[in-house]
Amino acid sequence: MTTNETPRGSIEISPSVIATLASHAALQTYGVVGMASPNLASDIAASLTRDPNRGIAVRLDGAHIVIDVYVIITHGTRIASVANSLINSVRYAVEQATGLSVGQVNVRVQGLRVSKTE
Amino acid sequence: MTAKAHNAAPPPSGPTACDGQAFKRLVQAGRDWLDRHHALVNQLNVFPVPDGDTGTNMLMTMRNAVKEVEANPSDHIGQVAAQIAHGAMMGSRGNSGTILSQLWQGFAHALRDHKSLTPELLARGLREASDTAYRGVIKPVEGTILTVAREAAEAAQESARDTHDLVEILRRVVLRAKDALARTPEMLPILQKAGVVDSGGSGLVYILEGMLLYLQGEQIEVEEIIAAEARDLATTLAPEDELGYGYDVQFILKGDGLDVNTVRAAIDQMGWSTLVVGSQDAIKVHVHVHDPGIPLSYAVSLGALSDIVVENMQEQFQDYVRERGTAEPPAKAQPAGAQAEIPPIELDSDDIGVVTVASGEGLARVFRQLGAAGLVMGGQTNNPSTQEILDAIQHVPTEKIILLPNNKNIILAAEQAARLATDQTVVVIPTRSMPQGISALLPYDPKGDLETVAEAMLQAKDNVVTGEITTATRSVELNGVQVASGQIIGLVDGTLAVAGDNLSSVLRSTLEQMCSHTCELITLYFGNGIREAEARQVTDSLSALYPDQEFEVVYGGQAHYHYILSAE
Incomplete structure (x- = not known):
């Protein structure tokens, strides 16, 4: 739970909210074709999911929010470029919506997807 | 960046086909036209992250694509296109650069077994380019470069049915792409809100338009680009x-x-x-x-x-x-308000550089003496913009930057600038006053470890109590202090503490509340409305009251604040 004290009351933001924001931003990032569960590589197939927090781990490191994003990237893109865009988008989306500062966004590329025609 | 390609002869093949070499020059023209407009494209960038680098990213991607194929003598369009696609992928930067590289891959895939480009093939290539690009994301967002690419492909397919003139087809492609671009704000609300069209889409339009201009026999001048990049x-x-x-x-x-x-x-x-x-x-x-x-x-x-x-x-x-047309060497690190006689601090690229906000030329001088490499002028009533801070950061030739906003209203802009400075690691120390900034600079070590130095500076900023003496611009009651407009007021660490009609008595009471005789050094930075003799006289009378403290008088040059006091 991330708490922000203001003179007129406190604002608490649950990690799952942050995860949802991060997930949304991740899925809009070009080159990301799926979220992956951190542990189960076999889960890759079911990458389109209704669980909004899938593939996202949010934790607090002191005062900083650290977001781990587990993704599947489309084959044929430069992974480093996609990952960099992903970091920027997730950070921006979370900071914009919550006003909190994001310490780190770590991208874990769990898989590549080769599209059918190639 | 070279315009040489345009001195070459127009495409040797007729307007109904285009071979590998001609296509190469076409792509070069696309790159150059984008080059000429990339700064404009940067300005449009609001989605998905408004970091203003779409044009640059696309240009880098295109440059790498062209570079890859430059030495290829092949007439085989399939081979040339494949190499361009490879170069684009290897050089791709950012979201839009990645999409662009995917467009190239799709295009090259459609052309792979063909020797020359026919109208049908152009249409199929654009179609496959768009399809490939759409496959690269789960939730394709309309109103972006994807939309522009898709509509361009549709236009090509429609045109290829009733004409075999490549120039005419490309002309219609560009028209439709421009039309799609103009409609992007209707599809993506954030664009409408910002009053812009999509930046990635506009980059793609420039590339296509550059190709068309070349086919129409126009030469793209690159002179303007040089001027545009002159600042860098x-x-x-x-x-x-x-x-x-x-x-x-x-x-x-x-x-x-x-x-x-x-x-x-x-x-x-x-x-x-x-x-x-x-x-x-x-x-x-x-x-x-x-x-x-x-x-x-x-x-x-x-x-x-x-x-x-x-x-x-x-x-x-x-x-x-x-x-x-100027004989003056460009100033390094934009030392706004800096005095020539203080040599700029010498930094290696892996040192830590300091960028700081100063509210007066005297204060700027103090900061420079303490080793600040970049200065932004601004203060209470004229907060510098994020862009100004960003410029100062980018003018400092080090990868690691410590940023001192020195005003609570500037901290936010500083943090924003820090985020935008993607090529450098920027740490913002949230200093709320000029004395805090000066105090924070004392343990600064350009050769140190960024985290350690930042931590030391963060600690050091609180070693000082700040007093500010100014004139109230409106009547107010705050913290139990009654103030009438036009009165002299004293603030201690940003909080209203003293009000009165007499400058020296307000000064005395403020100082009283600041350090209560426990500090060692008291510095008075006098503003641009105070004469030095006056400041010295005031200081002398104060030092009589504080026999154990040392006093310093420094010209601050700040506006609005008669004195800024620092007690440490």
């Missing part, structure tokens, strides 16, 4: 040494069992702006030196050299100056 050039061309600009030396060293770290350390000793990267077999070296012979002789003792480039930077600078 000004910093890179700033003299880095009193001996002048020296030489830019680049080469690739090939050998067995090379140790990159040893080579880097050795090269680093020889000059500045060192960049040494590579593996055991090959190392790429870039360094600025006064004698290009030194690094070359050193390297040749380790292995074989290739791709040697030696450029005279003095000449480059003089050419630059001639073109710009």
